[in-house]
Amino acid sequence: MKVAYELVNARREKLAQMLQDQAYIPISNVCSQLNISEATARRDLAFLEANQRIVRTYGGALVEYNQKFPSFLERQQVELKGKKKLAKVARDLIIPKSTCFFDAGTTIYALAFELKQKPVEGVKIVTNSLPIAELMTGVQGIEVHLLAGQYLHRQGVIFGEATVKTVRFYDIDDAFMSAEGFDQKGLWNSDATVVEFQRQVIRQSSRKVFCLGAEKMGKRAPVFLSDWGNVNVLISDAISSDLPVYSQAQFKGKIFSI
Amino acid sequence: MKVAYELVNARREKLAQMLQDQAYIPISNVCSQLNISEATARRDLAFLEANQRIVRTYGGALVEYNQKFPSFLERQQVELKGKKKLAKVARDLIIPKSTCFFDAGTTIYALAFELKQKPVEGVKIVTNSLPIAELMTGVQGIEVHLLAGQYLHRQGVIFGEATVKTVRFYDIDDAFMSAEGFDQKGLWNSDATVVEFQRQVIRQSSRKVFCLGAEKMGKRAPVFLSDWGNVNVLISDAISSDLPVYSQAQFKGKIFSI
DNA sequence: TATTTTATGATTGACTTCAGTCATATATTG
DNA sequence: CAATATATGACTGAAGTCAATCATAAAATA
Incomplete structure (x- = not known):
């Protein structure tokens, strides 16, 4: 009835x-x-x-x-497998006692996961992602620093004006980041404030490492993030000759194509 | 085998x-x-x-x-009952659309709990406590802002230099705080950096509301936080005539004794 | 080295969960 | 009031989980 x-x-x-x-x-x-x-x-x-x-x-x-992180978990479960390979490569780039920025999102979450399995001594992680913070906290020899800002429940992310401001307090050695799309022109993301924040991170980091899954190749998102000149290391599982950086004089970084 | x-x-x-x-x-x-x-x-x-x-x-x-927050939850369970009364009074002091700072600790957590039951419209909560942030997040009409700093797993608190710095970004109407002890001289806490941080909060808040359980009366902790001149509202379940503020010309605030 | 201990994998049968189908009663809609 | 939509319970076979038992091989002990 x-x-x-x-x-x-x-x-x-x-x-x-x-x-x-x-x-x-x-x-x-x-x-x-x-x-x-x-x-x-x-x-x-x-x-x-x-x-x-x-x-x-x-x-x-x-x-x-x-x-806690409703939409986040969902994405994670679907995509974690493919990202594991990228993550393992990225993990081995982490230098003991360095300060690393970890971008929010599933790609870098996978990296955090690998780092947890095989911690690097004395690393300081700066992030605005709560899932990453909670994953990494309590791991021997690793310090987690959260940025300030509004706590966005669904994404599990801290974000807002304050986030951009507080990232300036940190002197970052390596920034591990991702983007929603990339092509010859460079990297793209869908949200303007996110991009503003990421640019600030780029400005303040000595080395910029981008992890970009093959599925993002050739795609653009509404907002332009950066050209390839800012990328020091590119990690991707796309076929290496297809990568847009090959036609770029701009790009002077290192490529890990796997 | x-x-x-x-x-x-x-x-x-x-x-x-x-x-x-x-x-x-x-x-x-x-x-x-x-x-x-x-x-x-x-x-x-x-x-x-x-x-x-x-x-x-x-x-x-x-x-x-x-x-998740091992020590925090332990404390909470033991003491939450007594704090509920204080929390309800404090809850009713919260003004719609105001920006409130919520101190870390079980006393203010109890306040957050009450606020969740009976939300106040358009309130912005600034805190360095993750249990509070996670409790309040997703509540209709309430924004949660986290401060930056190192994430201390066991306490569930964000803390450090950056925390003191970032609190300056916020213009706080009401600060809801607690302390480990109080007597005629004023308020006491056990950690010097915590006190430094709390003083910064006090400096930046128009109204300072202290919730102090009776069991803390007459007790001192290693570090002096503030005299009674900075306290605008005192909420306590101690017998009102026993409260040290009665012998204080300094104190010009309001008392809720319950 | 010989003996004891025990961590393991395979197997079993009982139990639980799952997704799907179908008939039905009731709310909703026209 | 009639027609439609749909929330429900009963039933099904397939698949997953569980606790228990047993033989075995390797570690621990003497």
Whole structure:
């Protein structure tokens, strides 16, 4: 039998709440606590997952982690595999006792993940990404510094005017960054304020390392970030002869094509 | 075949680590990532559960929420009850569209908790406490701004030189703060850098609201924070006639004694 | 070196979860 | 009021998970 929309929504809200409190609830409990059948319980979970409120697991669902960086986690799961290769190469470029900036986004998150597996001694990481900060914190021999700014829940990122200002406090050796697209002209991103921030980072870093997946090659995004003259190291899994930097006198960096 | 203890422990440690990073891992992934059989994977999970490092779920395992801010959550649970009363009073002092600084610590966390229950429209919260930021983020009509600095995992706090510097970017209406002790002379805290930071906040806030539990009355801590002249509002559950401010000509603020 | 201990993988059967299909009752819409 | 849309529960087979048992090989111990 059909049931009023309100009731359905209220129940789903309650389920979301329950998951928040209990972190994990077996399906059977969901049924008994809400007095619904297994089928409906599953449908409710599916709904909440579709709305990115939870992450389903075999036998239940997770809120907690997902709630923190909802969209972030999603992207991560899909793309992490391909980025692992880039990340491993980038990881080996990190110098002991250096200060590194880690850009927000899944590409650099993968790098952070590799660094955690194989830490480099005395490294200071400066970032505006909370997932990266939480991943790296507590790792022996590594210091995490967060930038100031508004905490944007969905992206798990700290951002705003203050972020651009505070990055000036840091003297960065290596900046590990990514972009949404790259072509002969250079690097592109979709948000103007993000680009402004990234430019500030570029200005203040002795070495700029860009990790760019092959899928981004030839693509442009609305805002131009930088030409190839600012790139010291390019890491990509695109076929090396296809890389736009080959036709660039500008580019004087090193290429890791894998 | 038997395997050296070291290897077993190392593998279990790695598994615990993996769970911390990924929050949830299906058994099948555990097997493939560690190159062990299902049986062993289960045994490892059982071990970690016995040591209270994880909570098992059907099909995988969860790292306890507690692990995130270990010491912080501990304190919170013990003391939250008494602080709820103070928090409710403080909550009602918050003005729509104002910018509020929220001090790190359990007392102000309780305030954040109350504010979440009953949000005030258009409030901007500036804080260096990650538990508070994560609690408040996503609440309708409330913006969260984090300060820069080193991320101290155990305390869940952002702190350091940069924290003091970045707080200057903000024009704070109301600062909600606490201290470890208070007496006739004024307020006390145990850490010199924390005090330096708090003084900066005091300098920049139009109104200074201190929430001080009765158990802190008459106590001193190593570092002097401020005399009563800087306190605009005092909220405490101590008996009002006992409060040291009564013998203070300095004190011109308002008292909420409950 | 010989003996004991134990970490492991394979196997088993019971149990749980899952996605899909279908009939039905009720809300919603026209 | 009639027609439509849809939320639900029951049922299904397939797949995943679990705890227990057992043989084995390598580490630990004597």
